[in-house]
């Protein structure tokens with residue numbers, strides 16, 4: 001089974017999606033399950049994991065509601081206020097729903113570069129294990145060392161790094177990002193999504209070869225058992241149509257054994273989030 005391990009839905013309005021700037025004009029519309037389904041079908045992908053984009057409890061409720069009505073949405077990575085003293089009751093309210101498989105906080109936008117290590121945030125992460133929820137790490141390369149220190153504190157917690165921490169592909173920089181990835185990948189409870197790479201490349205001129213060195217680092221560091229394909233649709237549309245995003249990873253995997261391809265294109269995501277097919 002092929003699975004898209006990372007995509008978003010939204011009902012667009014400028015107030016809540018202010019990060020969609022003029023350069024991403026084509027993203028200023030609604031993106032709903034009916035828009036995604038044909039893309040998945042066309043590419044032979046049977047299911048997806050949808051990820052929060054807004055930091056509200058309402059967002060989590062809305063995504064779970066979409067998942068209830070669309071069978072192909074196998075899991076939801078929602079948002080709860082991990083820094084709040086109420087985190088347990090917020091988790092309790094959602095955790096009854098088996099489609100909630102993980103939680104994410106938009107750490108990349110926090111002004112404090114050591115946000116992940118704040119005591120209130122650590123307390124929130126400690127609450128996830130009881131509810132058997134994974135945590136999505138959304139950061140920039142500058143946060144990788146702190147993320148390793150963070151994940152090291154929770155050896156039984158499942159973590160997945162989003163978008164390879166957004167390597168500077170457009171600037172063709174790799175060294176400092178690569179050493180940070182090595183530190184985080186050394187922890188066996190951290191997985192990584194092969195997602196969001198086209199958005200870090202030159203949107204108008206990127207070629208699959210531009211992504212190859214970064215995919216090589218990911219395979220070297222995490223190994224094929226801890227990597228999963230994600231499209232980051234519809235954000236990816238700023239740089240490439242869905243099919244081109246998927247075929248880039250699929251073609252990269254073409255030289256690998258069939259069990260490796262199956263694992264990265266779906267099996268690892270299914271196992272990591274315990275998704276029901």
Ligand SMILES: [Zn+2]
Nearest residue numbers: 008051232235
């Ligand atoms: Zn995303």
